[in-house]
Amino acid sequence: MNEKILTIKELRAGYGKIEVLRGVNLEVDKGEKIVVIGPSGSGKSTLLKCIPMLVKPWSGEIIFNGKKVINEPSSLKEVRTKIGFVFQQYSLFPHMNLLRNVALPLELSKGLNKKDAENIALSILKRLGLGDLAFKYPLELSGGQQQRAAIARALAIDPILLLLDEPTSALDPELRYEVVEALYDIAKQGRSMIIVTHEIDFAEAAADRVIFIEGGVIIEEGDAREVLEKPKMIRTEKFLRKLKSPIK
Amino acid sequence: MAWRINKILGVGMDLNQFLFNIIPYIAEGIPVTLQLTIFSFTFGLALGIVLAAMRIFAITPISGIARAYIEFFRGTPLLVQLFFIYFGLPSIGIKLDAFTASILAIGLNSAAYQAEILRSAIKGIPEEQFLSAESLGMSTSEMYRFIILPQAIRIATPALVNEFVALVKYTSLASIIGVAELLRKTEYMVAYTFSPEIYLVAAIFYLAICLPSSQISKILEHKYAIPGYKRTLV
Numbered sequence: 001m002n003e004k005i006l007t008i009k010e011l012r013a014g015y016g017k018i019e020v021l022r023g024v025n026l027e028v029d030k031g032e033k034i035v036v037i038g039p040s041g042s043g044k045s046t047l048l049k050c051i052p053m054l055v056k057p058w059s060g061e062i063i064f065n066g067k068k069v070i071n072e073p074s075s076l077k078e079v080r081t082k083i084g085f086v087f088q089q090y091s092l093f094p095h096m097n098l099l100r101n102v103a104l105p106l107e108l109s110k111g112l113n114k115k116d117a118e119n120i121a122l123s124i125l126k127r128l129g130l131g132d133l134a135f136k137y138p139l140e141l142s143g144g145q146q147q148r149a150a151i152a153r154a155l156a157i158d159p160i161l162l163l164l165d166e167p168t169s170a171l172d173p174e175l176r177y178e179v180v181e182a183l184y185d186i187a188k189q190g191r192s193m194i195i196v197t198h199e200i201d202f203a204e205a206a207a208d209r210v211i212f213i214e215g216g217v218i219i220e221e222g223d224a225r226e227v228l229e230k231p232k233m234i235r236t237e238k239f240l241r242k243l244k245s246p247i248k
Numbered sequence: 249m250a251w252r253i254n255k256i257l258g259v260g261m262d263l264n265q266f267l268f269n270i271i272p273y274i275a276e277g278i279p280v281t282l283q284l285t286i287f288s289f290t291f292g293l294a295l296g297i298v299l300a301a302m303r304i305f306a307i308t309p310i311s312g313i314a315r316a317y318i319e320f321f322r323g324t325p326l327l328v329q330l331f332f333i334y335f336g337l338p339s340i341g342i343k344l345d346a347f348t349a350s351i352l353a354i355g356l357n358s359a360a361y362q363a364e365i366l367r368s369a370i371k372g373i374p375e376e377q378f379l380s381a382e383s384l385g386m387s388t389s390e391m392y393r394f395i396i397l398p399q400a401i402r403i404a405t406p407a408l409v410n411e412f413v414a415l416v417k418y419t420s421l422a423s424i425i426g427v428a429e430l431l432r433k434t435e436y437m438v439a440y441t442f443s444p445e446i447y448l449v450a451a452i453f454y455l456a457i458c459l460p461s462s463q464i465s466k467i468l469e470h471k472y473a474i475p476g477y478k479r480t481l482v
Contacts, residue, residue, distance in 0.1 A: 054379050080385035091380040094474045095398050104394060105384040139476030157384070 002029035004063075005161055005192050006051065011060035013043075013050050020046045021057070022216035028161070028194065033187050035203040035224065036196045038213035039239065044196040045088075047213065048163050051194075052083045065160055081109040084154030084162040089170040091150045092138040098125060099134040102153045109157055124152045128182055144175030148182050155186065162186070164195040198243055204228055212236045270437050274449055277433035282457065284350055284419040284429060289412050291355030296362030303367050314363070321360035327421055329353045334425045350422035354415060361411055369404035370396060402472055409465035413458045420454075430454065 006028040013021040020043045028034060036044050049055040051062060053069060053076060062069040069079055092101050102121035106112050112120070125134050128148045138146050147167055154162060167183065168176040180202050187193060187206035197203065203210055207224040212233070220227060220236045231237045302314035321329065330353040334346060344352065373396055381391040423432035434450035437443075 049379070052383055054383055077385045077387070080383060083383070085380075085383035087376055087380060087383075089376070091376050093377065093380070093395055093399075094477065095402070105386075108390055108394075109385045137475035139474060141476075153384075 002032075004028065005030045005032075005065060007061070007063040008047075008051075009061040011047070011050060011057055011062065013046055013055055013057040013060075015055075019058070020216050021050070023060075024213075024216070024218060026211070026218070028192055030160075031190045031192055032208050033193045033206055034195070034209045034211060035207040036194060036211045036213060037198060037203070037239070037243070038219075042213045043216040044213050045165050048085075048165050048194060048196055051161075051163060052080045052085060054085070077109075081105075081157055082160045084157060084159035086147070086150050086154050086162070086164040086167050088166045089143070089147075092146055092153070094138050097135050097137050098130060098141075098149045098152075101138070101149060102156045105153060106156055121152075121156055124156050125149070128152045142175055143171045144178045147171065147175075147179045151179070151182055151186070160192060162191055162193045164193065164197070166196050166198075168197060168199055200228065200240075200243060212239065214239075270441070270446065271449060274430065274433045274437060274446070274453065277428060277430035278453060278457070280347075280427065280429040281416065281419050281454075284347070284354065284422055284427070285412065285415045285457075287351045288354035288358060288419070289415050291351060292358030292362050292411075292415075293408075295355065295359035296366055299359060299363035300366035300370070303363065304370060318360040318363055321357050322364075326353065326357045326418060327424070329357055330421055330425065346422065346425045346427045349425065350419070350427050354418055354422075357418075358411060358415055362408065365404050365407040365411065366400065369400040369407075372403050373399050399474075402469075402474065405468055405472070406465055409461060409468075413461050416457050416461070417454060 004027055006026070008024055008026040011021050011024040011026075012019065020041075022043075024043070024047055026047075036047065038044050046055055050057045051064065051069070057070055060070070064079055065082060067075050067079060069075070092098075093104075096104065099118055099121050102124060103114070103117040106117035106120055107114060110117075122131065122134055125131055128151060130145065130149055130152060133141060133145060133149075138149065141149070147170075151164075151167070154164075164183070168179050171179060176199070180199050183195070183202060184206055195202075195207075203224055209221060210224045210227040211221040212219045212227065212231070212235075214235060220231060220233045222232075227236065228240065231240060299314045299317060303311045303318075305311075306314070330350065333353045333356075334344065334349040337344065337349075377395060377399070378391065381395045386394070419429055420431040422429055423435060426432065430450055430453055434446055438446050
């Protein structure tokens, strides 16, 4: 049996009185790459944000790396420093250059001194093709470069699980390509990942499993190829058809 | 010099008297005006930080107190507040000299405005910045120290400098309860020479204090601007 890195049971969450997640169950194996798809407002982002408690769930259970996450403030920091999170946009800190953006979390979470943290940060930025831009500030860069830097920051802490919330949806097609390429390289390294994305090419090439969410529940999940090519549910098929050729 | 400038400066005053007696006398009020401004601004900033923190972090009843304070001090005239502190408080045994009462009144009043400047600066930071800091495992204090406050201070600086400049002018109210600041000194000279034109001298002195303050604000804004920030506004 594969080692489970994340177990989510009957997860319910929402905003105010609106229930967004209505009982989600999910298990993630070590090294597994999961792509989450679904229409706007279906609860994809909320699901992702519940894992490191960026959104507080109403009920249910989340076990990450053998530790309970919900209502466990003492383990929250440890959980968060083992999960890398990449947001849709605006996630870099605009008043710090890229090097500081990546190095600061290392200093705070791993207790590294500034010099060591910056050395690690620089090597990760270089790996993502941003070595020359280390001293640039986020707002001086293109959206694609910013998003790659955000991925570098999430990777710097060497997370066990990487969560990416629509990392390409705020970018134009040309810039999307550079981010997808970076994600593909990371996916090959064997790290567990959950990615909310509508990049079907990426899902086909890199995902082990695809999950289709609608109305706060998982409608369909299974092997990536199977779900993408021969979905069992009509709703999934309809959604995928729209995603692949929106005009027809 | 026998050249008389009665028509400009009023009867009975020559240029020598104007340059070497009147102007130096009025200028003695400048340090007092500056002290009033700096002390009340600093007091207002300290209290403003506390009020803003109460409004952002505290539970409803406590944040309600901060809100009521802000509404009260913004909704009543500064002069009324000053009179109450100077003339009203002695009746309950708190007797303050005019200088202290002025700093207290202007500081308490300014705190309400500074609290709102700080609060709106923090509220103006996108939610993703908070989430992003949290997602990296930062504690609330680390998040505010490294991420939120450095950005909020940049947002708040122009408005805080505006407040400082406004306080320079509000300190003139202290003249009414007898503090010998710039306007009070001018009033003495107006009474002494019967030349109300001398108020223009006070106006020029106030301007001379306010203009560099605005310039300093521009320099600070430029120096600490977030690189690339303007591009996003275009």
